[in-house]
Amino acid sequence: MAAVTDLLADIRALVECESPSADVAAVARCAEVVARVGTAHLRAEPERIVLDGRTHLRWRLGATPSRVLLLGHHDTVWPLGSLADHPCTVEGGVLRGPGCFDMKAGLVMAFHAAAGLDGVTLLVTGDEELGSPSSRGLIEEEARTVGAALVLEASAAGGALKTERKGTSMYEVRVIGRAAHAGLEPERGVNATIELAHQVLAVDALADRQAGTTVTATAASAGTTGNTVPAAGFLAVDVRARTVAEQDRVDRAIRALRPVLPGARVEVTGNPNRPPLEPAASAALFERVRRIAARLGLPEPTRAAVGGASDGNFTAGVGTPTLDGLGAVGGGAHAPDEHVLIDDLPGRTALLRALVEDLLAESTNPVARSGRAQP
The missing domain is CATH 3.40.630.10 (Zn peptidases)
Structure with a gap:
């Protein structure tokens, strides 16, 4: 020894x-x-x-x-x-x-x-x-x-x-809305914070506890000032999966995210990092x-x-x-x-x-x- x-x-x-x-x-x-x-x-x-x-x-x-x-x-x-x-x-x-x-x-x-x-x-x-x-x-x-x-x-x-x-995947979900004055004409805006909330819930629903798959919304931000309808938002997502099949399933689902609010856009970047x-x-x-x-x-x-x-x-x-x-x-x-x-x-x-x-x-x-x- x-x-x-x-x-x-x-x-x-x-x-x-x-x-x-x-x-x-x-x-x-x-x-x-x-x-x-x-x-x-x-x-x-x-x-x-x-x-x-x-x-x-x-x-x-x-x-x-x-x-x-x-x-x-x-x-x-x-x-x-x-x-x-x-x-x-x-x-x-x-x-x-x-x-x-x-x-x-x-x-x-x-x-x-x-x-x-x-x-x-x-x-x-x-x-x-x-x-x-x-x-x-x-x-x-x-x-x-x-x-x-x-x-x-x-x-x-x-x-x-x-x-x-577990394999790891890391993503960024970016939401694009439209700014407007929150007091004078909020109806003209597309609220990125609300859209981001929809995306957080959609991401969270992708987890599968029985399969050991975790999909975790981590860092997030939206908006610029307290009186402006937010024009953009950001969400980081951490994914852990025990199998390649689960990792691939979540990857497809995250790339398929679509906006809920009329006029909003969703952009996804990132990918599986380790199998x-x-x-x-x-x-x-x-x-x-x-x-x-x-x-x-x-x-x-x-x-x-x-x-x-x-x-x-x-x-x-x-x-x-x-x-x-x-x-x-x-x-x-x-x-x-x-x-x-x-x-x-x-x-x-x-x-x-x-x-x-x-x-x-x-x-x-x-x-x-x-x-x-x-x-």
């Missing part, structure tokens, strides 16, 4: 190099620290891939074609200066610090687990927290070439592996992990379905068997109490190493591809 002291030292090095996703210079600085820590274990320098100003790192380990993809990200949601209020600390069996759980500890685990292996690609991206706008194509390209993708995002509650993630990670994509890999854990004498893994998305959605979306949540055990992602449970790090890293070795030991792809292949 990896030594706890070594794991902690490496995690601290990454956490103490702040890397907010929107700051390309900070992400580039962090990439160099990640490269240094990774190279020390992998005995190879990574490729530095800069796309739209954002720095991603790729290691191809060994001389044989890669059969396993280890996937993570080094950007965080924490702004520069967060360490001043939330320093990296180790106390009472808990490591704290911005980005430690999501997901710099997972990167360190990957470095320790992959050392000396042949046939592994390790990809560390720098824009996951933004929705992976520049790295999506890179992730999908790598996923198509391997038999399995293992995602080092943090675990679900209690250390559960993430075997299902779902459906249970079929992870089932065989999860059963493999259960067998390996029993062989190693480690606690039996548990599984969880979560609403949040990750880059594992992309790997599953191109048909690659994917298991997510293999990173650290802890909690508080994106929150002031973000933390990692130290005692779980060595066993979790050993489990990851054994899983990769088990997959590499097979001469053919370890599990049949599943999910929806993308062109």
